[in-house]
Amino acid sequence: DGGITQSPKYLFRKEGQNVTLSCEQNLNHDAMYWYRQDPGQGLRLIYYSQIVNDFQKGDIAEGYSVSREKKESFPLTVTSAQKNPTAFYLCATGTAYEQYFGPGTRLTVT
Amino acid sequence: GQNIDQPTEMTATEGAIVQINCTYQTSGFNGLFWYQQHAGEAPTFLSYNVLDGLEEKGRFSSFLSRSKGYSYLLLKELQMKDSASYLCAVRDQDYKLSFGAGTTVTVRA
Numbered sequence A: 001d002g003g004i005t006q007s008p009k010y011l012f013r014k015e016g017q018n019v020t021l022s023c024e025q026n027l028n029h030d031a032m033y034w035y036r037q038d039p040g041q042g043l044r045l046i047y048y049s050q051i052v053n054d055f056q057k058g059d060i061a062e063g064y065s066v067s068r069e070k071k072e073s074f075p076l077t078v079t080s081a082q083k084n085p086t087a088f089y090l091c092a093t094g095t096a097y098e099q100y101f102g103p104g105t106r107l108t109v110t
Numbered sequence B: 001g002q003n004i005d006q007p008t009e010m011t012a013t014e015g016a017i018v019q020i021n022c023t024y025q026t027s028g029f030n031g032l033f034w035y036q037q038h039a040g041e042a043p044t045f046l047s048y049n050v051l052d053g054l055e056e057k058g059r060f061s062s063f064l065s066r067s068k069g070y071s072y073l074l075l076k077e078l079q080m081k082d083s084a085s086y087l088c089a090v091r092d093q094d095y096k097l098s099f100g101a102g103t104t105v106t107v108r109a
Helices: none
Strands: A004-007 A010-013 A019-025 A031-037 A043-051 A054-057 A064-066 A076-078 A087-094 A099-101 A105-109 B002-005 B009-013 B018-026 B029-037 B044-049 B053-057 B060-065 B070-075 B084-092 B097-099 B103-108
Touching: A004 A087, A010 A019, A019 A031, A019 A087, A019 A105, A043 A064, A043 B097, A076 A087, A099 B044, B002 B084, B009 B018, B018 B029, B018 B084, B018 B103, B029 B060, B029 B070, B044 B053, B044 B060, B044 B070, B070 B084
Parallel strands: A010 A105, B009 B103
Antiparallel strands: A004 A019, A019 A076, A031 A043, A031 A087, A043 A054, A064 A076, A087 A099, A087 A105, B002 B018, B018 B070, B029 B044, B029 B084, B053 B060, B060 B070, B084 B097, B084 B103
């Protein structure tokens, strides 16, 4: 089965803990993206990567970190420095002509 | 940076046509995307425009005018399942993709 995998679907953490969200793809896409979506709001770009071992900050990178060691994987770490981490996190991959989203991870931090 | 505007809400009747407009300002335009997002789910890809003109895909069509910084998504023969949020997204020359806030379409019987 091909596509974009994000795990887990729901994640619960205590405040002060770092948490890493997984994003894996087998579409052979070069570009990968991380967004967050808050209730009733649009998607905001956190980080994106066009190629292995390279990534750029998006509009709201503070409190987040990423790595791109393999083409297939683009994990996102939500650090304790992120002030409002509870959100719906979406990973996307794409080519020049299309971009697809994974199913998302709902993170709740209490 | 990018500034993307689309209406917040639209309502239409089953079987009718609805046009969702999107205006944008960007440094180095490199493509415009439309997505559909049902409540609680991830967005699904609908269309991609990079040249001026109309792209048709079944009941959905998307139009682009680069000189006007304008696009629209046309939904024909509306069905109840088309009730969703529709997102306009613009990509710049650095392949950064930014989204508008989305338009919630409600289809009434």
